[in-house]
Each structure stands twice: as structure tokens, then as C-alpha cells.
Amino acid sequence: MTPSRPADAPGAATIATIAEEVGVSMATVSKVLNGRSDVAAETRARVEASLERHRYRRRSRRRSTAAGQVHLVFHEFDNEWAMEIIRGVESVTRPAGATVVLSQLGGAHRPSQQWLDELLARPPRGVLLVLCHLTEPQQRQLHREMIPFVVLDTDSATSAPVPTVGSNNWNGGLLATRHLLELGHRRIGIISGPQDVLCSRARAAGFRSAHEEMGLPVDPDLVRFGSFYVDAGYAYGMELLTSADRPTAIFAGSDMQAMGVLRAARQLGLDVPGDLSVIGYDNLPVAAWIGPALTTVNQPLRDMAGTAAQMLLELARGVDLPASRVDLVTELVVRESTAPPAYRG
Numbered sequence: 001m002t003p004s005r006p007a008d009a010p011g012a013a014t015i016a017t018i019a020e021e022v023g024v025s026m027a028t029v030s031k032v033l034n035g036r037s038d039v040a041a042e043t044r045a046r047v048e049a050s051l052e053r054h055r056y057r058r059r060s061r062r063r064s065t066a067a068g069q070v071h072l073v074f075h076e077f078d079n080e081w082a083m084e085i086i087r088g089v090e091s092v093t094r095p096a097g098a099t100v101v102l103s104q105l106g107g108a109h110r111p112s113q114q115w116l117d118e119l120l121a122r123p124p125r126g127v128l129l130v131l132c133h134l135t136e137p138q139q140r141q142l143h144r145e146m147i148p149f150v151v152l153d154t155d156s157a158t159s160a161p162v163p164t165v166g167s168n169n170w171n172g173g174l175l176a177t178r179h180l181l182e183l184g185h186r187r188i189g190i191i192s193g194p195q196d197v198l199c200s201r202a203r204a205a206g207f208r209s210a211h212e213e214m215g216l217p218v219d220p221d222l223v224r225f226g227s228f229y230v231d232a233g234y235a236y237g238m239e240l241l242t243s244a245d246r247p248t249a250i251f252a253g254s255d256m257q258a259m260g261v262l263r264a265a266r267q268l269g270l271d272v273p274g275d276l277s278v279i280g281y282d283n284l285p286v287a288a289w290i291g292p293a294l295t296t297v298n299q300p301l302r303d304m305a306g307t308a309a310q311m312l313l314e315l316a317r318g319v320d321l322p323a324s325r326v327d328l329v330t331e332l333v334v335r336e337s338t339a340p341p342a343y344r345g
Contacts, residue, residue: 013054022046033144048140056144068097069124070312073111074104075132079229079256080284081301085130085152088305096313098125105132109197116141123147126312131197133162148315152308153199163315165308165326169199172297172330173206173251176279179295179332180249181214184340185277187222189240189247191233191257195225203253203281222247226257233260241268241276248341249277255284255296262290262337273339283333292336300328 015033019026024043031039032047039047050056070093074082086102093100101124105111109132116138119127127142127149134142134149139162142149150163180188190207193200204223211218222240226232233252240247241264252258258280262272270276272292280287283298307326314321 013051013056018047018050018054018056022050033141044137048137051140051144068099069101070098070309071101071103071119071124071127072130073127073132074102074130075109076107077102077104077130080286081228081254081256081282082130084282084284084301085305088302089128089309091302092306092309092313098313109133110135111138113138120145120147126150126316128152128308128312148312150308150312150315152304161324163311163321163324165304165311165328167299167304167328167330169202169330170206170209172281172299173203174210175206175330175332176203176251176281176297177207177210178213179334179338180251180277180279181210181216183249183277183338185247185249186216186341187219187245187247187249189222189224189250190253191224191226191236191240191250191261192253193225193228193257200225200253207251228254228256230256230260230263233257234264235260237261237264238268241265241270247276249279249338252278252280255280255282255287255294257281258287258294258296258337259290262294273337274342277338277341279338287333288335295335295338296333298331298333304328 015026015029018029022029024047028039028043029047032044032051070089072086072089074085086100090100103115105115111132111134120141123145124147126147129149130152133151133153139149150165152165177188190204192204195201204225208218221243224236224240226236233256237250237260240250250261252261258278261278265272265276265278272278278294280294280296281299282301283296287294287296307328311321311326
């Protein structure tokens, strides 16, 4: 006689087991499994707890043709930054025979349940999320469907259990600001990304730390937070550069923002780097070709994306990752847009 598996063995529990233990119908358990919203919060919590206790996993089932796909999900992807990510992912997925399906969340940093339901209707090989995160219930849904996911996030602070590739943003902000301070600048403006995005705050924290190293205060009037796009760099650049005591240098939180600052400087008749030093972040390919060539912080986006894609494919093959968090190094790339400040008498 073949002994039965213990009730807490992975995959041993059934929907009926969970329903009986919690005291609900199998339909209610199924609703929780499928992320339906028409379940009371207290009931959902008890069902989720039972599912986790039994380490419930959906039974193997015939996968759709989407099983060879990797879903690459951006909060938004309408710029060159996103293209670098796509190139990095495809450099790994193409040789592995996996196709990449792109989707974007319209600027949101968490996918909707409708998005997840549509994904689960045709389960992919894995999901790679860029600057967006799943809620814990959504993570549990993917775990139960045995769909691996990896987060590519530059904030360096995703929760430990979530496989993540990032970079050291604090160090990037520190390197950029040190460079400007060492050149002799003392009134340095910063235009960072959205204040509710941790990588933006980390770069600003590095900016402040560089000032603290030299015993210098940060003028709050020279600090701005906005989007990472050209229009924010231009708008905030105009604000800073038309102020009564304008900065002699600006550290932008992205190369796209820096391009907006350069446009503002040109419009105001300011020479870069003679009248104003500008430094960006990301080291996009275009940064080396604009005039003047942009000094920037190299964030190895293609390598980050390729590393995340490789981690995802390994998880899809059932390979245990040696580390759930990988941080790549940021480096300063000095070009033509920074110089010592001109004397202003």
C-alpha cells in the first residue's frame, strides 16, 4: 500500500481541504485563488492563511502557447531608458528561445487585479516587472500558479524574498555631487525624480551626504522633485536658472531631465559648462552625442535587465538562485558638461 503524503506537503492540499478547514465553500476558496474582489476581507485572510499553511500550489495543467513568453511590465515605457531595458532583456531571452511581451501600467507602480487576471488566463514562462511591484496577494497568486517573477527596480530596497536587480542610487548621487563640489561649485541645484519613488530619494540623499562630507549646507530652495522626463528638467531648470541667486551647477536625476536643463540654459543664453555645469544620471547612449557631451552617472541598465532576465529564466527552470538581491555598481562618467564655476563678481 502506498502511504499518502502528509497534509502539509507542498501540493498535498486541495481546494476541498482548504474549504473544509476554513469553513467556507469551495467556490469561495476558488474566488480567493483567482483574486476575485467579492470576498469579505476577514474571510479572504483566513483562506490565504490556510493556503500558505498548506503551501498550496495549483495542480499542473496544460499550459497555453504563452508558456514560452516572458512578460516585461513597465510602469511606463515611452523613452530611451525603457529601450535600454528592453535591449538588455532581449539579449538574454532571444538565445533562450523566449519571446518578450511588453505591457505598461500607465504610470502606476502596482498592476491592477484585472491585469493579473488577464495574465493568468494565458500563463507565461515568467514575469519581469520594471519599477513596479506586485501586492502580497498578487505575489501569492503567481506562486500558486508556479509563475516566477523578478523585479528590476533601481530603488535598492525591495523586500528580501522578492528576486530583484537594482543599483546603488545613493552612491550615484554621492559621486555626482562630489564631482561638482570638487570642481569648486557651492550652489548646486538638484532635480530628482518623483518623491514617492525610493530611487529618487536615494539619489537626493547621496546629494546631501556629499555636502555633509564637506560641512556644507544644502539650500532647500535648490531642491526639486518631479518626473524623470525632459519636460520636468526644462520646467525646473527654468525655475532654478531664473532665480535671483541661481545655481552654478545642476545635478539631474536622469539624462532626460538633464537634456531639459540644457534646453533651459540655451534659452536663457547660458553657456554649458562656462556658466552652468550639468550632470545627468543613467548614461543613455544619447548622452555621449548631445552638445556638450553629458557628464553623467552610469547606471548599467542593459546589464541590469540582462541579469534580471537570466534570473527569471533560471527560476522558470526550477533553479534556486544563489541570491535574491543583486545590486550593480554605479560609476561617474565625466564628459564636457561640467567644469569649475566661472567667477561671478
